[in-house]
Amino acid sequence: MSLSVRFHHIVKEFGPVRVLHGVDFGLEAGRVVGLLGENGAGKSTLMKILAGHERPTGGQLLIDGVERHFAGPREAEALGIALIHQEFNLAEHLTVAQNIFLGHEKRRGWLLDKRAMAREAAACLQLVGLDIDPDTPVSSLIVAEKQLVEIAKALSRKARLLIMDEPTASLSAGETGRLFALMARLRSEGVTIVYISHKLDEMEAQTDEVVVMRDGKFVARAATADVDRRQMANLMVGRDVADMFPPRSPPPHDAPELLRVSNLTVPGWVQDLGFAVRAGEILGFAGLVGAGRTEAFEGLIGLRPRSDGTVDICGQRADIRSPRDAMRHGLAYLSEDRKGKGLHVGLGLRENLTMMTLERDGPWLDVKAGRAALERAIADFGIRLRDPDCVGGALSGGNQQKLALAKYLRTDPRVIVLDEPTRGVDVGAKREIYALIHRLAAEGRAVIVISSELIELIGLCHRVAVLHGGRLQAVLGPDQLTEENLIRHATNTRH
Secondary structure: OOOOEEEEEEEEEEOOEEEEEEEEEEEOOOOEEEEEOOOOOOHHHHHHHHOOOOOOOEEEEEEOOEEOOOOOHHHHHHOOEEEEOOOOOOOOOOEHHHHHOOOOOOEEOOEEOHHHHHHHHHHHHHHOOOOOOOOOEHHHOOHHHHHHHHHHHHHHOOOOEEEEEOOOOOOOHHHHHHHHHHHHHHHHOOOEEEEEOOOHHHHHHHOOEEEEEEOOEEEEEEEHHHOOHHHHHHHHHOOOOOOOOOOOOOOOOOOOEEEEEEEEEEOOOEEEEEEEEEOOOEEEEEOOOOOOHHHHHHHHOOOOOOOEEEEEEOOEEOOOOOHHHHHHOOEEEEOOOHHHHHOOOOOEHHHHHHHHHHHHHOOOOOHHHHHHHHHHHHHHHOOOOOOOOOEHHHOOHHHHHHHHHHHHHOOOOOEEEEEOOOOOOOHHHHHHHHHHHHHHHHOOOEEEEEOOOHHHHHHHOOEEEEEEOOEEEEEEOHHHOOHHHHHHHHOOOOO
8 A cells, every 4th residue: 555645844954054944845655756956955855854864844744635743764663764865875785685684674573584584675675676796795786786686675565655865866777677567567556655856857758746845845746747857957956957068169179188098908998998088178988888987097196906007197107005195196986975974064164075175285284174075066066065063964965966076176286187077967067067077177187087977978078989899989179979879879779
């Protein structure tokens, strides 16, 4: 049996700051409802209230007409409400099966029934199309696989209301298609689904209706068939967002080459990769999940071993064995996993911002200078926040990404690599990040953008390198940048 929900004038305050302002709308049973809004609009906070992770400051939460006060997520799960987190909520040191049943372990008498949990975990993994051993440690999985484990974990709870927060942010096209087929099956079985995504094409194709929030308030509701993507985007930000990408100026013909990579080989991932990028140029990297894009650059900066390859920065051979070496040579890499590798979400904003430049800033910790640096970063990068003394994990996804960018740019790199820079970021924040990327190129830096969003690569980049199976298939110039061309090279179906 599915669940119906009513948010009745829900208010949420964190100290003196109000983040939800009397939100009032309902969710009909057995429907797929798209929840739209910029980062910081209050979507995730509202869903955490529904899933028992937060308590409202005021208002009523009605489930099937009965007012509920959840003491924690287990009480919500007992009613059949499950939340798939945008930022992974997995215990890295445990296995996949242990994560799926964490807090819900199956027992045979006093003993854990490991065989039953492995069997059921395998069935849940099969539903999401993930073919791995349930005894695999989560720490060994790539980002896309961790996302599928999060989804499998929610399915194991036999949810009657499933909240999906950016579930496809790190999935390939094939994995996304399987997830959509699963959603259709769950909907046919009467499961209510709340779908949060910044990918408006997914909203258009997969939801029955959309609800829009802005600045902690409910602002609009409509049948999906009655609004197009541009109208959705305009409702989210309260203005017209027709021009997502800034005008693209080509780099000067005599611009110096800032980075040249030759014969880069990362065992098991990348073979003989070579490319170059000039000052003022934005070079994109495209490819399917598993093509080796992230692994190539992790090998380049010393995060994983490489067996071959040379790197020249500003015409000089660079011996890079660690990210610190890369930083000293003027090369910065911002990981796609901002929570795991980009930021320390439990530390304050100032500590996050300044940690990479402690060596440069001197032997003594200058708190006053750090606070001034944070104030400049908040202004320069448009970081929106309630409290400058909060921890990194308290920021919305888009603002976490801006903080991570500010952190890496404090090292003043000549070459900066941005891996999935807008993953899980709303349309308004995307626009701001695109403008920042253009600003970096205009300053004479070389910028490399790794992205799974083809429109992003086409709109941002001067050229795009396409990988397939760990090998470079093509480098496409501006006249060749079409979705069809990128897909053909990424799937190696050019003929």
